[in-house]
Amino acid sequence: MEAFLNQLPIGLSIGAVLLLIALGLTFTFGQMGVINMAHGEFIMAGAYTAYLLQDLTGRTAVIVALPVAFLVAGLMGLVLERAAIRHFYGRPLDTLLLTWGVSLVLQQLARDLFGAPNVQVQAPTWLQGGLGPLPYNRLFIFALALATVVGVWAYMNRTGQGRRMQAVMQNRQLAAVSGIDTGRVDQRTFFIGSGLAGVAGVALTLIGPVGPALGTYYIVDAFLVVVAGGLGQLRGAVIAAAGLGLLNSYAEFWSDASLAKVIVFAAIIAFLQFRPQGLFVVRSRALT
Amino acid sequence: MLQVRGLSVVFDGFRAIDGIDLSVEQGELRFLIGPNGAGKTTLVDVITGLTRPTTGEVLFDGRDLVGLREHRIVRLGVGRTFQTSVVFEELTVLENLDLAASFRSPLRSLVRRRRGISAAVAEALETTGLQSLADRPAGVLSHGQRQWLEIGMLITQNPRLLLLDEPVAGMSKDERERTGELLTSVARDHTVIVIEHDMEFLRRYASQVTVLHEGKVLIEGSVDQVRADPRVQEVYLGRKRSDAVGTGS
């Protein structure tokens, strides 16, 4: 029974991790329709940022790195957007291939810069230990995910920038003739989406490996969260992340890690039978 | 032929259609008018399976269409056009028409290559005046040309009931006339429902008119009856200069 109950917070904390890695995608994928396979490598960049900062800051690197990684990954995203992605608006599926190429290059770059083996980011001492079955570092990730969601929500719905972002994504040409600088908005969207990946990367150093392959471990899950939640739907992403986290934790508890993954996938297919556009649907009367 | 009974559509608490009863006879050319947002398009959406009604039924030759999937309804002989015309931009005008024309052939017979142009398609090209554009992708068409293509596609399908949502919007005067003639001739052996805001067009081609307002049938009758109705003037036509609008010089 205790083991069973323990799975609840474990599931939620898996959900928090999923949410954190998927949040940036609600911008780049949800808003812009860019299937950014390099998202995982932006996460990796965030993690390496924390690693590098260690030399300066010691064990508080994880905290200091949050804003820095946001900037670093955000800038990488910005460069990617300017150099390549902007030629691809309106062709979401093509961006997938392009960014996958970028992801390969970034992985190899990391391998050359930091070496193939994993590196270590030391967690702050005050994050050691835990509350019952929940380690403090899990709680930290939980809080970080929560704070990020609130921030993202406010940005999207309470600021003019957020509104402009939505306008551009819904009707690019109309936005332009309505006076919106679409290029600027694209850059900003991509910057934020990628920056959020960097933040996730910092958080992941607390619980996982920091190496060139880091991004590849999370990318599929991150997309699944966004898809199950409904593209660009923050609420959806939150609920989907929590749901998938819990499902994962209980499925693994009763079977094993491999089967749990298969179960999660089957559940998503089954779920899309009821909600083909994810949890929250963006509806309109237009035909597609 | 078409009977709509007790139809209501509620969107998030908003009643777009509020208990409509409507009956259209075989061979009728029925005009549907009403203020913006009266529920005209929604009504057509329900008939063609795009929107599910909250309550009510739609009988086509005695068969309830509610709950049928869109393509099934089309196969029963109900065709429509859209307020914002949608054509397949990457296919040529000819291919658009050809595809529309061959919807009754079984999927496997479609595997053969198209050779030549069927009579129906040739006729549609002729009627729509798009011959010179036949081999251009439909994406290059202007607004009005698209509308024509849509009408052409609908006609090649030879449905028993045609629903046209604002077919002449954005057309020039003589094009409106051509459309009017076309509809009149089609209506000789088909049943046609047309949504229109152009009163001049209405006056020339309509006999029976149904006026919707706030999701309800406001009045049904001849063009003159309807135009004379004070409620229609109030909510739809507007008092001043109501006649001037849409009248050619």
Place this chain on the structure above:
Amino acid sequence: MNPALLARLRGPGVFAAVAVLALVVAPLLLEPFRLNLLAKYLCFAIVALGIGLAWGQGGMLVLGQGVFFGLGGYAMGMHLKLVDARGDLPDFMVWSGVEQLPALWKPFANPVFALFMVVAGPMLIAAVLGLLVFRQRVRGAYFAILTQALAAAFVILLVGQQGLTGGTNGLTNFFELFGRDLAADSTQRGLYFVVAIVTGLLYLGARQLVNSRFGRLLVAVRDGEDRVRFLGYDPARVKTVTFVISAGMAGLAGALFVPVVGIISPALLGVVPSLELVVAVAVGGRFALAGAILGAVVMGYAKTSFSEQFADGWLYLQGALFILVMTLAPRGILGLVSAARDAPARRAARRAGPPEPGPAGPGTIRAMEEVT
């Protein structure tokens, strides 16, 4: 000759030239090892052809073709293993602690059944999956991500069933193919011809499909699925049929791959190899079936030679290659070819008309340039 006739003959002409190249020149010039690699690329080309159909024509971005490739490959692999085992247990089962041949394996001893399953298995799975998701109107990115997850899940499932599937190792160490020594150069040469001919035939079949009304319908579904319903067609059926065909091709390719390469393992079926194939299609030019084949061969060759030349940094080259192709030639290599072909006409037009729109230009431009 008049230009119209010339244009009409160009397609068959190119096809014949490629056929001569593949069936006469390549076998004469290439050493067995290289010919074998070419056969491998052609196996991938068959998968790519299916992707070209589903994605290029039908707009279904299939990121999980590895699954169908794998189903075909495993069906073939199981058969070969059983033949080699000559009534005993296949080697990997012995070291996996399996004591009795699993029921699932038994029918694969029969070559006819195995060959049947090579295509029927993938097609069946694709049909079920396709009907489920397409009827529910799951599409676009949703479908893409879903197929990707399918690939991920499939690999995990395969790996987890070591006794049944050989786990991560997959199935390898085959000795004979229909009574012939698999490792012999003559067998491999024969296999190459089989693969090349199958590729050619499938290409012709797919081309026929694309040029038929069904092909036009498929494009219509890609561009306006909802509108197609109002023409009286069921898009779910159209998509499912296409998806099933592409799955069948992948399955067949997998089955050919096994004797050619001598191994089938989960590493070939996962997210990354599936993606690689899609990339290959994009690089070749996804709007034309020939582009899919070209892309698979070019990418296969590029991967081999890059990694042979620069064992350390070849990923840079590979990544750079398709970043470049995607940004500079978004319509792929074939797009470049047709652009070059039309260049004179275009220069004339440019003197009078506007510059080419960027890659994000109106979709209609794409249709006009389509190469089939």
Place this chain on the structure above:
Amino acid sequence: GDGAAAAGAGDDGIKVGILHSLSGTMAISEVTVRDAELLAIKEINAAGGVLGKKLVPVVEDGASDWPTFAEKATKLIRQDKVAATFGGWTSASRKAMLPVFERSKALLWYPVQYEGLESSPYIFYTGATTNQQIIPALDYLKEQGRKKLFLVGSDYVFPRTANKIIKAYAAANGMEILGEEYTPLGHTEYGTLTNKVVQAKPDAVFNTLNGDSNVAFFKQLNSAGVTAEKMPVLSVSVAEEEVKGIGVDNIAGHPVAWNYYQTTETPANEKFVAAFKAEYGADKVTSDPMEAGYNAVHLWAEAVKKAGTVEVEAVRKAAGGIALERPEGLVTIDGENQHMYKTARIGVIQPDGLIKEVWNSGRPIKPDPYLKGYPWASGLASG
């Protein structure tokens, strides 16, 4: 095929293949093995090469993809006509290459501990087989009184086979297996597994996870409060290199089982560590698979010298019985199964990231890939 090996000795040197994953998930481990092998080649060349010729390495990338290993092996054999190939890490890559080497009658030297139950005439196994690593590790745990085990492994052939052996051993030695869990390679979410382990309250965990998963596993285990004193986790695929990535904080005090550590005190090791650091940097560490790769090149060179040719069958014949003092101690090639006699060593991870030996088998153990010498294992190999 047949003439290939002889052709390896060209005028301008003898080509040898180096085939490891330089990209993909396994690059983490394999790159360093490649480095060690190249170091050995350099040393041999510096000493005049073999048969008066320099060794010329041809490096290929297996890309963490088994069919690619097979393809590159074919390329090395048929096109480069190498005299021998050193390569592979995962058992899956070895299984993929095996038919290639057997059919071409070419030589593969495989440097990593593995699950046994194999003995190909064209492969030399310089890493441990199960009776040189897994079984000594179990002996050690038994000695320590740790009788209730929880088995955690990556989902592939080595961990699964290792665990089968462990279960057979446990049944014969009065030990109890409280749980057996597998996670996919590259898995990084160990919350649930940790919960299962903690709830089962074993005396020790036997860890056959491979690669990056170890990092996540130890980090999450540590933050759940599991300590080496209460519940040691004995790993068989965590070496010095991995410790760095896991973070010493998370793993210090836990035991590992290998045949070699950077700290192993032999004259040959002093030389090896110094040479390696000189070549690749003072911050680099050495580990068991690296040392086994390094040994492989030297052992092969020794066999070639003895045979007087690089011809495969002659080298195979000559190799049997060759004994060299290596960094790990005396290594002898068993001519029968082409495995090595190796000394088993249990070490404990130190706060400085190195591993201190706490137990060894005292003498090199005869390799027994099919565990024929262990009655309790009789059911394992035959199926």
Place this chain on the structure above:
Amino acid sequence: MLSVRDLDAGYGRARVLFGVSLEVEPGRLVCVMGRNGVGKTTLLNTVMGVLPATAGSVVFDGRDVTRLAPHERVRLGMAYVPQGHETFPQLSVLGNLQVTLEAAGGPPEVLEEALETFPRLKPLLKRPAGFLSGGQQQQLAIARALVTRPRLLILDEPTEGIQPSIIIEIEEAIERLHASGLAILLVEQYLDLALRLADRFLILDAGHVVHSGAAEELRGEEIHRLLAV
């Protein structure tokens, strides 16, 4: 105010406009007419910068804007209501107006003014624009253009799909705006409406200006001849 000289434009290889020139003087209303597909929308798109001009120039307020991006033209005081009642479908009606207002940087009162012009939008403010009826969307589209407080208003068939009484209101609104000194470039198919409103005409056929002149010149048979097939 707006001065278009020898404008060429088209799509890819297809050229649509051939040397179109037109002039909109301050406070004037110019109406572009022509059958379907002659290039009216193409002309407006090029004036607005949605489509690049391949030759010729667009000068607004004495400034050459030919190479400026659409949003920059909006900032200079040009506003555009494209054909086909376009909206930001997932933003609410209010959101549609706000986003334009913010982009243009106008004072919030303008929003009120725009809503006064189309009071029927008021009860719909919270509804996603994608759910509006065609006519409601068109009203929203015009309102959206108005919140940028333009000095030149470009309208492409603004009465398309609008009920008669609102057409009258729109007509009145255009009249009022015109009277208040706003310059307007209008594409309109309703001849009589155009005739009542316009100061000058421009008739396009196959991408060429076939006639232009003052409204008075275009009465009677002449125009039918020009507009007929």
